[in-house]
Amino acid sequence: MIFLTVGTQFPFDRLVRSVDEAIGANGHGEKMFAQIGNSSYRTRNFDATASLEKKVFDRYISESSCIISHAGMGTITIALENNKRLLVMPRLKKYGEVVNDHQVAIARKFEQLGYLLVAYTEEEIPDKLEQLKSFVPKKRENQADLVVARLVRFLGNIE
Helix, strand or coil, rough: CCCEEECCCCCCHHHHHHHHHHHHHHEEEEEEEEEECCCCCCCCCCCECCCCCCCHHHHHHHHHEEEEEEHHHHHHHHHHHHCEEEEECCHHHHHHHCCCCCCHHHHHHHHHCCCCCCCCCCCHHHHHHHHHHHCCCCCCCHHHHHHHHHHHHHHHCCC
8 A cells, every 4th residue: 555645734736636636547556545634625536634633644654655755854754664665755945845955855855865866846757656666765773872972072072
């Protein structure tokens, strides 16, 4: 099962619509379910709901083979922690989806590291959905010791 989630703060119709259209045109071979926020867009090719209780959301994450989402750190972290294939599309300022384009930088960095796939435009969604079927994300290693060392150095420089 593919789980599409856009978070609960804002709808992300551009992503939901492009995935719905791509699934309608090409199929995917897997069942799909979506959490789409308070969206005015209604999906035609898979079931969707505005929001989910945390327990239900966690079950969809656990049962999914892959996740499609905005490029928010929360969803990226959840996907990586659960070893899920992930396709993201950054929300963009020019469409009023965010106040700045920080999600582009996040998506680009995680893509460079091999952790996820990114569709930067709606037109890329069909090809990225196809790539998602066989994408093998790089395993993310916990580097807490490096973070602690950096914090110690920083705090040591404060006088």
